[in-house]
Structures are given as structure tokens and as C-alpha cells.
Amino acid sequence: MPELPEVQTAIDDLTEAGLPGSRIQSADVRRPATVRPLSPEAFAGQVRGLRFGPIRRHGKFIIFTMSHDFTILAHLRMTGQFELSPLSEGTDPHDRLVFFLEDDRLLRFHDTRTFGRLICTRNPGEVLDRLGPDALDPDLTASFFIRKMRSRHRQIKALLLDQGFIAGLGNIYCDEGLFAARINPLRRSDTLDEDEGVRLFEALRTALRTGLANRGTSLGNGETNYISGGRRGENLRALQIYGRDGENCNRCGGRIEKIYIAQRGTHYCPRCQPLQRK
């Protein structure tokens, strides 16, 4: 599932493949829900003739800077993928939206589970202003993170998943960061001390940077698996805790447990991440 590292990998791949500079000849919206609340016709009409500029990111949103002051925001949600391919390659039944580019290429939005969304707007702030700072924003500091965290009274895992708090973290990198910082995911955010706050902040950023260096995490082999630029992410082997319930902890040898927090599977080591501080 795409989180910050996977989204950034997708952006890097599209940029490297030379999407910026290409112009949209037409768009074929094959699943109306993908562009809601616009109708497929309205969306296609808005994007026709627009040229792609630089591609940026905030949290898990891909921000396509377009000509004529337009922005296309894309959210991959669970299974969304962009693929840039020659016109001759054709399309796939799971392509929910296909951009026909003037250079005889296709930009295909492939999304098996259909949760992904594209928004074409002149006012991207309407969507992006609801997000907290990006988790890898160079201006984001540990002290800001800790202050904000302590001002809330929530289970720390639930708070980290809240995109209005910090944008970009999802289930995998949250669990990895909490494990590396040795913090129990059920801890209330206002009970973490300064040292724990710094540890968590650094651990989360390290988990994200490692994921990015490995081109993201691909979990399985199937249709719903994360792929970018035709390649799997290699971060699975770096995971210490996510998906390893029932296995032995690499740090202490204890059994890794799985619980549910905020309706998400949460993996942790009870010995390394005790709820009560020693």
C-alpha cells in the first residue's frame, strides 16, 4: 500500500521517464468514481491540452503541476499505480483513467481496488491545507513534532496515522518507527517524554528514508501489489515488525504480536515495546 516512500518512488519514476513537458491530448475516464465529484466528461474537458510540469508530493498526494495554473492531485489509496507507456502497448482492464499524450505515450492510472482518486483544480490548497506537515519536510523538527504530539491525548499509533497531524505515514512505516523507537503503539501521545519523542521522530524518518532508498515496500506478488516503473519495491526485507506477527523479534527474540488500533492491524513486540515504562 502506497505510503510516502511508495508515492515518492512513483513521482521519481514518472519524472525520470520524462512526463514533465508532455501534453495531454485527451483523457479517457473509465471509472467515473475515480474523478468524482466531476463527471468523466467534465474532467476530460478540464485536462485536455494541459501540459505536465514538475511533479511534487505532500504526504501521500501526488501533485502534478499543470499549465494554465491547474493542478492535478492524485491519491493512490490502496492499489493505485501510474504507468507511462507507449501508445502501442495498449491498456489494461484495471486502468481506471488513461491520459493520451501528444508524444504518443499513455499515462495510465491503474487501480485494482478503485479507491484511488484524481482531482483537477486551480485551488489545490482546498485539499492540501487539511494535511499536517509532510513527514520528510526538511523544516519539520523534532521539537515541533513533540509539542504537537503532547498537545493531543490519543493512542500514538492512531495519531501517527492521522494525516492532519503528520502527512505521509501509513500502517507499515508507523509500525516500523514505533518498533525502532521501542514505543508501545497504545501509549497516549501526551505521555511520551522528550527522549521518547526524539527517538520516535528520528525512527519514523529513518523508516521512511530506508523505504524510499529501497523503492518502497511490495508485499506480495499479486494484482494488488505495489509496483512502480515496472519494478517491485525492495523494502520488504528491511521490515523488522510489520507483517511478522507470530515470528521472533530480531531484537529480543520474543514473539511478535498483532493487535488492532484504529481498525488497523498493528504489529509490535511486547518485550521491546512495553506499555508500562520501566
Place this chain on the structure above:
DNA sequence: AATACAGCCTGGACGC
């Protein structure tokens, strides 16, 4: 304010 939960989806894993 925080929490819970349904809903959106469908491939894949699993049990029988």
C-alpha cells in the same frame, strides 16, 4: 475530543 464503525473494493489466502 476521541472513538467506533460502515462503506468503498477485489484479489488472494485459507479452510474444507
Place this chain on the structure above:
DNA sequence: TGCGTCCAGGCTGTAT
């Protein structure tokens, strides 16, 4: 092999 059931989860909307 095939069928049924459950699970995965980012995010929104609604209820408590």
C-alpha cells in the same frame, strides 16, 4: 480443484 469466507487498508462520513 473448487467453493465459500475472510482479510488487507486509506480515507470519509456518521454516530456515539
